[in-house]
Amino acid sequence: MPDVAAPIIVLEDVHKWFGRLHVLKGVSLQIRPGEVIVVAGPSGSGKSTMIRCINRLEAHDRGRIVVDGIELTDDLRHIDAVRSEVGIVFQSFNLFPHLTALENITLAPITVRKWPRPRAERAARELLAQVGIPEKAGTYPAQLSGGQQQRVAIARALAMQPKIMLFDEPTSALDPEMIQEVLDVMRGLARDMGMTMIVVTHEMGFAREVANRMVFIDEGVIIEEGAPEHFFTSPKEDRTKLFLSKILHQ
Amino acid sequence: MATQAISLPPPKDDSSALEWIHRNLFDGWLNSVLTVGVVVSLVWFGGLVWRWAAAAHWDVVTRNMRLWLVGLLPLAYVWRAWWAGGLVLTAAAVTVVGVRARVRARTLGALWAGIVISVVWLFSAIRLDQIGGLYLTLVLALVSISASCPIGILVGIGRTSRLPVIRLFCTSYIEGVRGIPLITMLLWFSIFVSLLSGEAIPRVMRAMIGMTIFSSAYVGEIMRAGIQSVGRGQTEAARALGLAGWQAMLYIVLPQAFKNMIPALVGQFISLFKDTTLTVIIGLSDLLGVGRALLALPEYLHDVKEVYVFALVVFFIFSSAMSYGSRVLERRLGLGDR
Numbered sequence: 001m002p003d004v005a006a007p008i009i010v011l012e013d014v015h016k017w018f019g020r021l022h023v024l025k026g027v028s029l030q031i032r033p034g035e036v037i038v039v040a041g042p043s044g045s046g047k048s049t050m051i052r053c054i055n056r057l058e059a060h061d062r063g064r065i066v067v068d069g070i071e072l073t074d075d076l077r078h079i080d081a082v083r084s085e086v087g088i089v090f091q092s093f094n095l096f097p098h099l100t101a102l103e104n105i106t107l108a109p110i111t112v113r114k115w116p117r118p119r120a121e122r123a124a125r126e127l128l129a130q131v132g133i134p135e136k137a138g139t140y141p142a143q144l145s146g147g148q149q150q151r152v153a154i155a156r157a158l159a160m161q162p163k164i165m166l167f168d169e170p171t172s173a174l175d176p177e178m179i180q181e182v183l184d185v186m187r188g189l190a191r192d193m194g195m196t197m198i199v200v201t202h203e204m205g206f207a208r209e210v211a212n213r214m215v216f217i218d219e220g221v222i223i224e225e226g227a228p229e230h231f232f233t234s235p236k237e238d239r240t241k242l243f244l245s246k247i248l249h250q
Numbered sequence: 251m252a253t254q255a256i257s258l259p260p261p262k263d264d265s266s267a268l269e270w271i272h273r274n275l276f277d278g279w280l281n282s283v284l285t286v287g288v289v290v291s292l293v294w295f296g297g298l299v300w301r302w303a304a305a306a307h308w309d310v311v312t313r314n315m316r317l318w319l320v321g322l323l324p325l326a327y328v329w330r331a332w333w334a335g336g337l338v339l340t341a342a343a344v345t346v347v348g349v350r351a352r353v354r355a356r357t358l359g360a361l362w363a364g365i366v367i368s369v370v371w372l373f374s375a376i377r378l379d380q381i382g383g384l385y386l387t388l389v390l391a392l393v394s395i396s397a398s399c400p401i402g403i404l405v406g407i408g409r410t411s412r413l414p415v416i417r418l419f420c421t422s423y424i425e426g427v428r429g430i431p432l433i434t435m436l437l438w439f440s441i442f443v444s445l446l447s448g449e450a451i452p453r454v455m456r457a458m459i460g461m462t463i464f465s466s467a468y469v470g471e472i473m474r475a476g477i478q479s480v481g482r483g484q485t486e487a488a489r490a491l492g493l494a495g496w497q498a499m500l501y502i503v504l505p506q507a508f509k510n511m512i513p514a515l516v517g518q519f520i521s522l523f524k525d526t527t528l529t530v531i532i533g534l535s536d537l538l539g540v541g542r543a544l545l546a547l548p549e550y551l552h553d554v555k556e557v558y559v560f561a562l563v564v565f566f567i568f569s570s571a572m573s574y575g576s577r578v579l580e581r582r583l584g585l586g587d588r
Contacts, residue, residue: 055490057486057489057490080492080494083489083490083491083492084492086490087490087491088490090483090486090487092483094481094483094484094486094487095487096484096487096488096502096506097506098505098506098509107491107493107501108491108492108493111493111497111501112491112492112493112497156491157490157491160491160492
């Protein structure tokens with residue numbers, strides 16, 4: 001069971017300021033290999049900033065972040081080492097519009113991992129099949145639907161064979177009928193591959209079903225964390241109750 | 251009964267040519283007056299130009315073709331100029347056809363590499379200062395355009411750098427050069443070099459360097475705008491995949507930025523092409539310089555109109571060719587957006 005394993009991600013008293021704005025006010029969190037963490041919280045609460053700190057798209061100002069035994073500091077080699085183990089999926093997809101779906105996926109393996117092109121392309125086609133759009137290899141992002149774009153983005157992140165996947169509101173920019181196809185891919189990742197995942201999302205159905213642990217953040221602090229069955233049915237904190245009542249009664 | 255969704259073909263536009271003319275040219279009295287007015291003045295102006303062109307003394311052009319094309323290049327070298335020009339023109343034609351036929355970029359690149367090597371060899375025997383006429387114009391434009399591209403990219407990237415020293419240097423270079431007219435830059439640079447090294451650097455070379463320094467600043471500014479037009483999410487996604495900063499720039503940002511920059515870049519190059527005429531000020535005789543020299547001869551004293559109309563037509567042909575090339579390039583690179 002993952003319970004006995006050493007944590008793969010450790011956040012200790014992490015602080016972050018944007019100018020004078022204090023966005024993370026001492027966040028501490030430990031995540032074990034294979035765990036799926038769903039992070040919830042009102043907008044502007046610092047949840048995106050927190051996961052962006054884990055692969056150093058943002059630099060934290062105080063505290064410690066250790067990913068798979070590597071501490072994140074200004075040392076570029078450490079940052080590169082961590083980035084090649086952590087994949088991230090963005091709210092706005094951020095696919096490269098001048099490259100086809102296949103080229104989006106093979107770019108990093110070829111340029112960073114130095115894989116020969118045929119090997120990278122074979123792996124990319126397998127990944128496209130895994131996310132359910134094998135026929136879209138030669139298509140440019142602009143010709144794909146939002147759900148398909150996000151699935152290519154997931155395949156692109158997986159191509160680097162990361163140990164950890166971060167999801168920053170992966171379905172918030174999608175039309176309702178496309179949300180499920182992306183969530184299905186994420187369910188598959190969690191169940192079949194045992195991927196360690198941190199997911200920032202408002203999809204509470206998905207959270208209830210897939211998450212091992214819920215983390216509720218408000219105003220830069222972790223207010224409450226726990227197993228989804230307790231979190232949804234008997235939250236301890238008033239702010240959690242208020243948030244859940246707002247989000248579940250839509 | 252369930253309604254079935256049926257796709258219909260779009261309605262056909264089966265209006266005749268007459269109907270089209272009526273709808274677009276004679277739609278109400280104001281449009282009719284405008285149409286008639288424009289047609290009448292076009293015919294009148296065209297007739298004027300035609301009558302003048304038929305009566306003009308084109309001897310100044312036809313008898314001096316060699317001067318117009320290569321200036322005072324010694325006769326022994328002229329064949330080299332013909333060959334170089336012929337090779338480049340052929341390669342340009344092949345490229346246009348090749349792009350249409352979707353030939354691989356690598357093949358065309360190899361063709362141009364071969365052409366450049368042959369041209370350099372052909373010119374190796376000629377002293378730079380011996381060139382003149384259209385050749386000088388083209389050589390100046392080509393060299394300063396090709397040199398200002400890489401320098402401009404570096405300066406443009408430097409201006410967005412996080413390191414204050416690099417940013418300050420690039421910003422002061424761009425702002426400094428943009429504050430000076432090209433003609434001042436050419437004069438200043440030529441005199442400056444003369445003071446330092448006498449005649450060690452040929453004047454044509456000085457013009458090339460001066461124009462490159464000048465143009466690089468503008469290209470740098472176009473690059474900066476192009477780079478900043480690519481969203482921050484693109485760099486973030488590339489960095490998150492483990493690409494180094496320069497790899498993200500090379501594979502992700504620059505290709506997208508370049509596409510946005512083409513119109514501005516080609517505009518800059520067209521203006522640079524025309525600005526080669528300013529090198530008359532440091533004693534070079536480019537296309538326009540040859541024209542002025544011919545006008546000083548007693549037999550052509552009165553052919554001012556012919557000389558300047560010919561120069562105008564030549565500049566117009568080359569500038570519109572560049573515009574056309576940029577449109578083709580834009581369409582080709584627009585592939586990902588459709």
